[in-house]
Amino acid sequence: MTLAIETQSLGYAPGRGFQISNLNMKVPVGSLYGFLGPNGAGKTTTMRLLLGLLPAARGSITVLGEAMPAAHVQVMSRTGYVPERPHIYPTLTVDEALRFHSAFHPRWDQPWAEELRTQFNLVPDRRVGALSKGETGKLMMLLALAQKPDLLMLDEPTDGLDPVVRRDVLEALLSYVSVHQATVVISSHLVHELERICDWIAVMDRGSLVAELPMRQFKDGIKRLSVADAPATLAATPFTILARRPDNGSGEQWLVRGWSSDMQSYFGAPGATLRKIGDLDLEDGFVELLRSFREAK
Amino acid sequence: MFERIDPRSSTPLYAQIAARLRVAIAAGELRPGGSLPSVRQLAAQLRINPATVVQAYRELEAEGLVATRQGAGTSVLDVSAERRATERTTEARRLVRDLLAEAGRLGLSAKELRAALDSELNGRKD
Amino acid sequence: MSERPTVWRAILESQWKWTRGLALLGALVGFALPLLSLRTALATQSTASFIATMQAWGVGYAIAAAALGLMTAIAAWGYDHRLRHVYALSLPLARWRYVLLRFCAGLVMLALPVVAVFIASEIVAHSSMVPKVLQAYPVALTLRFGFATLVAYSLFFAISSATGRTAGYILGGIALIIVAQVVISSANLQVDLVSRSIDLVFAAPGLLAVFGGRWTLIDV
Numbered sequence: 001m002t003l004a005i006e007t008q009s010l011g012y013a014p015g016r017g018f019q020i021s022n023l024n025m026k027v028p029v030g031s032l033y034g035f036l037g038p039n040g041a042g043k044t045t046t047m048r049l050l051l052g053l054l055p056a057a058r059g060s061i062t063v064l065g066e067a068m069p070a071a072h073v074q075v076m077s078r079t080g081y082v083p084e085r086p087h088i089y090p091t092l093t094v095d096e097a098l099r100f101h102s103a104f105h106p107r108w109d110q111p112w113a114e115e116l117r118t119q120f121n122l123v124p125d126r127r128v129g130a131l132s133k134g135e136t137g138k139l140m141m142l143l144a145l146a147q148k149p150d151l152l153m154l155d156e157p158t159d160g161l162d163p164v165v166r167r168d169v170l171e172a173l174l175s176y177v178s179v180h181q182a183t184v185v186i187s188s189h190l191v192h193e194l195e196r197i198c199d200w201i202a203v204m205d206r207g208s209l210v211a212e213l214p215m216r217q218f219k220d221g222i223k224r225l226s227v228a229d230a231p232a233t234l235a236a237t238p239f240t241i242l243a244r245r246p247d248n249g250s251g252e253q254w255l256v257r258g259w260s261s262d263m264q265s266y267f268g269a270p271g272a273t274l275r276k277i278g279d280l281d282l283e284d285g286f287v288e289l290l291r292s293f294r295e296a297k
Numbered sequence: 298m299f300e301r302i303d304p305r306s307s308t309p310l311y312a313q314i315a316a317r318l319r320v321a322i323a324a325g326e327l328r329p330g331g332s333l334p335s336v337r338q339l340a341a342q343l344r345i346n347p348a349t350v351v352q353a354y355r356e357l358e359a360e361g362l363v364a365t366r367q368g369a370g371t372s373v374l375d376v377s378a379e380r381r382a383t384e385r386t387t388e389a390r391r392l393v394r395d396l397l398a399e400a401g402r403l404g405l406s407a408k409e410l411r412a413a414l415d416s417e418l419n420g421r422k423d
Numbered sequence: 424m425s426e427r428p429t430v431w432r433a434i435l436e437s438q439w440k441w442t443r444g445l446a447l448l449g450a451l452v453g454f455a456l457p458l459l460s461l462r463t464a465l466a467t468q469s470t471a472s473f474i475a476t477m478q479a480w481g482v483g484y485a486i487a488a489a490a491l492g493l494m495t496a497i498a499a500w501g502y503d504h505r506l507r508h509v510y511a512l513s514l515p516l517a518r519w520r521y522v523l524l525r526f527c528a529g530l531v532m533l534a535l536p537v538v539a540v541f542i543a544s545e546i547v548a549h550s551s552m553v554p555k556v557l558q559a560y561p562v563a564l565t566l567r568f569g570f571a572t573l574v575a576y577s578l579f580f581a582i583s584s585a586t587g588r589t590a591g592y593i594l595g596g597i598a599l600i601i602v603a604q605v606v607i608s609s610a611n612l613q614v615d616l617v618s619r620s621i622d623l624v625f626a627a628p629g630l631l632a633v634f635g636g637r638w639t640l641i642d643v
Contacts, residue, residue, distance in 0.1 A: 032346050053512050054615070077515035086508040089437065089502045103433035106513045109411050110427070171341040178347035197303045234368045253356035268366065276402075 002029040004064060004183035005050060011058030012049055018042050018207035020049070022057070025202070025209060027185055032177065034198030035187035035213070036286060041188040042207040043229055044084055047155050053079060064151055075151075077105060080144030084155040086136045090129030093123045094139060098146075105147035113146035116172060141169045145176050152177075154186040158193065166190075170197065191283040197221075203286070205293050211257075218257075222285035225254040225268075226276035232290035234272070238263045242285075242292040255280065255288045299343055309361075310345060311352035316388070318353065322362050322373055323384035329375040333363060430516065438528035442498045447493045449536035454566070456483050457543040457561075457606065457640055461550060464641070470554050474642060481638025484540070484568050491536055492575025499529045502584045522584055533572050538541055541565040557641050564640045591640055 005027035008147050012020045027033045037043050043184040048054040052069030060129065061068040063075045080130050094117065102108040117124070121179055122131075129137065137157065142151060152173070158166040177184060188194055194201070195215070202212040211218065221239075228251035230244070243255040259277075267274040280288075298321065302313050321327045327342050333339075333354065352370050357363045362384075365371040376384075385390035428436070439446075460480035464473045503511050510522055541561065548559035 032348075051513060053509065073515045073517055075515075076513060081513050082514075083509055087506050087513070089506070089510070091440065091502065092437065096436070099428060103428045103430050104516060108427055138475055167344065170344045174344060174347060175337050175341040178335075178340050178350075192304070193344075196310075196343075199346050199348060239594045281305055 001026075003027060003062070004029045004031070005185065007050070007059060009059035010046075010049065010056055010061060011074065012045065012054065012056055014045060015089055017045070020045060020207040021058075023207075023209060026212065027183060028200065029183055030181050031183055031200045032198045033183070033200040033202065034194035035185060035186045035202050035204065036189075036191065036194065037187070037204035038290060039189075041083065041204045043158070043204055044155055046204065047153055047185070047187065049074070051153060072141070076175065078148035078150040082140045082144050082152075082154045082157045086128070086140060088128050088143070090127065092128055093125045094128065094131075095124040095142070097128050097139065100145070101143045104149075107148040109146050109148055116142045116146065120168060129259045134161050137161050137165060138169060139247045141172060145172060148180065150180075150182055151154045152182055152184045152186075157186065159189055166193070191286055198273055203289060205290055210289065210293055219282060219285075220278045221258045221259045222255075222257045224278040224280050224290075225259075225274060226257060226278070227252050227254050228273045228275055230254075230272040238266060240292075242288040251275065255285070257285065258290060299339075302343060302345075304345070311349045311356065314339075314350065315356045316391070317361075318357055319362065319384055320388050322357075322376060323381045323388065325381070327373050329373050329382075331373050333371040333373065335370050371385040431527075434521075435522045435528045435531060437527065438532060441501065442495060442529070442532045445491070445494050445498060446532045446535045448620075449487070449533070450539040452487050453536035453539035454543045455562075456480065456487065457540065457547045460640060461547045461552070465541065465552055470556060470637070473554060474557070474639070477641045478639050484564070484638045485571065486566055487536070488571035489575045491517050492572050492577075493579045495529045496534055496576050496579035496583050498532075504583070513616065526580055528578075529576060533576060537572060538570040539563060540625060542567050545642060553641060559641050561640065565637065570627060607633075 003026050005025065007025045008022050010023040010025070017040055023046065023131070027047070035043050035046075045054065049056050050063060050068065052072040052075070055069070063071075064078055066075050068075060070188070089100070094099060098117070102110065102113070118171060120135075120142060122135060122139060122142070126135075128136070128139065141154075141157060144154075154173075155172075158169055167194060173184070175203055176182065186194065186198070199215050200213070201209040201215045201218050226247060230252050234241075237256075239256045239259045241254055241256050245253045245255075247253045299314065299317060302310065302317075304310055306313065308316075318327070318333065327333070334342070335349050336350045336354070339350045343350075351384065355363060358365055358371075360375060362374060363371050364374055397410075460477055460483075463480070464476040467473050467476055512518070514521065544559070544561035544564050547553070548561040553559060
């Protein structure tokens with residue numbers, strides 16, 4: 001599996017917030033890699049480290065086959081970045097911002113930039129600082145896409161935007177990815193959006209990567225088990241129990257991850273009996289995952 | 298056509314799309330020679346991963362229902378009447394299988410199910 | 424739909440957008456100074472007071488040079504600072520190249536006031552109303568003004584392109600000297616730290632010596 005991004009034992013200690021230590025991240029080439037995690041978990045910090053905007057304290061970072069931050073110029077010319085907060089000069093007009101950005105990116109597609117600008121309904125001589133939140137979001141995606149990148153790093157690109165704008169932005173993104181086989185790393189709180197578009201999912205909590213696997217596997221592995229006669233303390237389970245709750249009536253409900261169908265054999269021996277296996281909504285599963293991580297600590 | 302696509306369902310998205318297209322082809326909704334929406338169009342429209350669309354199209358191509366040509370997109374192949382009938386039967390049985398599974402989960406008996414089916418069909422009268 | 428601009432062009436255009444008001448104002452002031460100095464000097468009675476008036480106006484050039492340098496340097500970095508340099512750092516351009524291009528763009532802006540000073544002082548130099556015994560030094564004045572502006576700009580540019588922390592240290596150092604002086608003065612000790620520091624910084628052969636001395640357009 002060729003990797004677009006790889007970190008090894010990456011470490012960073014911000015002034016405040018969680019320390020990132022021993023982070024081993026692997027983003028496959030051409031994947032749509034979803035990055036989930038609560039606020040303050042370190043997603044934005046990790047993205048900044050990957051792009052060379054912050055200096056790592058320890059470990060190595062390889063982006064598009066080059067070491068970062070040494071190859072910063074080469075990598076950034078192939079990478080489109082949409083940060084959490086707008087980073088474009090507010091006094092430039094939309095047209096001026098496009099013009100400025102285009103100067104730095106040799107693969108800039110002017111006709112497509114114009115097309116997107118019209119599609120996004122951005123007035124050319126409106127100042128960037130005067131744009132609404134939705135318009136700013138669209139502009140930043142426009143700038144990132146029109147440079148025809150091989151890698152897109154998107155930090156909450158659609159969070160806080162209205163549904164119409166979200167649709168416009170995602171359509172443009174997916175349209176690009178369909179044709180150009182770019183790798184996309186997208187962090188978001190909108191779990192249902194990530195569920196639709198991502199084929200890889202990574203979960204970060206308090207500076208550590210809690211999970212990193214194909215979306216299909218993650219979803220298939222999260223189940224709600226109806227269990228009867230479960231003892232208070234359990235022998236080691238092949239799956240991870242996120243939560244045990246009393247069920248309405250008798251028995252318990254177990255929320256588990258890492259489940260595969262052959263694990264039913266665990267319930268063969270006398271003791272707990274498996275009554276039903278149910279699916280779990282990704283958002284619910286994600287919430288339980290984080291809750292369990294908190295309780296463990 | 299794809300309003301019912303549900304990312305939260307246990308059926309993978311590509312399978313849902315392929316199933317919908319299969320029925321459309323079998324029912325004549327998509328005519329032979331007609332083209333399917335491009336991967337780019339469909340992925341953007343449904344706001345899903347383009348790889349999902351590609352997988353669905355590949356599956357249909359493997360079944361001999363469509364053909365993809367470089368630069369020309371994916372078009373529906375001429376399917377014989379028997380083939381169409383087979384697809385329709387397969388889809389109908391798939392629906393029934395899902396129904397039976399759900400009924401089983403709820404604890405409904407075959408008798409109750411049959412009675413419900415009869416009354417609904419009588420109500421529809423076609 | 425125009426062609427993609429070069430990186431230099433893009434930086435220059437954005438710099439012009441942010442600094443054009445200042446550059447034009449500076450040009451106005453630079454143009455006015457020589458003319459106004461001549462006007463007021465002509466109102467005096469003697470040649471001696473003529474020269475004195477011209478010299479008095481000299482302060483204006485020094486202040487203008489320092490102010491233009493400071494404000495252009497701030498304008499060069501203003502927006503980057505506010506955005507915490509995220510945009511600039513995420514562009515595929517080596518940091519030192521970006522800094523250099525911004526610096527040069529600021530220099531281009533400062534050319535306007537300098538040219539304005541030159542034109543106005545040439546006008547004054549060729550004026551028939553100047554007392555015949557005196558000499559005009561338009562080129563020398565323009566060069567001095569240009570150099571002073573360059574020095575002020577470079578200094579403030581360096582300070583503002585440093586991180587907030589370094590700039591803080593520099594300003595903190597200056598504040599410390601002033602506080603120390605106040606303490607020393609109140610203790611009635613005959614030590615003048617401020618003058619000493621200023622002398623060190625401004626006296627020849629330092630670069631900032633250009634700010635001291637005589638700024639006369641017309642002299643003996």
